[in-house]
């Protein structure tokens with residue numbers, strides 16, 4: 400699997416630095432509150448579990464699964480494959496995803512959570528790809544920016560594979576033509 404990687408963009412060490420900083424930022428921002436972390440599966444894993452270890456707050460967690468991607472391209476349509484199992488009414492939600500790309504996924508999910516009565520919805524992503532944005536949305540907590548390149552690892556997939564890489568990398572061109 401490691402042999403399929405052309406270059407490493409974010410090392411394991413750098414990821415842990417990002418996660419620790421994000422945990423600290425969230426802990427300070429929500430000092431007097433008990434946020435509900437909503438992770439978007441499958442990309443939020445393992446980011447969300449590492450992040451939570453660095454959050455020193457009483458909090459609850461829940462997951463949702465939505466899909467809009469097929470291979471490396473967004474299909475533009477969002478479907479909810481697995482919905483929340485908890486009530487978000489009056490909750491301070493922190494929506495956690497691997498990457499903010501066009502912004503379609505997080506704007507739509509965040510709109511749905513507000514519609515269900517969440518008190519606040521903030522976005523936390525490991526990576527931000529601002530060059531690809533098509534909607535006016537920004538994340539409140541961002542690990543780091545990446546250029547307009549398709550990346551895999553640490554939750555990010557190509558056709559559901561490579562999520563278990565411990566770093567973020569770019570695949571060799573030949574992998575796409577397989």
Ligand code: IMP
Pocket residue numbers: 442467468473496497498499500501502503504505548549550551555556557
């Ligand atoms: P958006 O709706 O376009 O912002 O896309 C967000 C979703 O697309 C993320 O949750 C990822 O699952 C996926 N995605 C976007 N960019 C990449 C990438 O570079 N590698 C892998 N998945 C990506």
Ligand code: MG
Pocket residue numbers: 441442468556
């Ligand atoms: Mg994904």
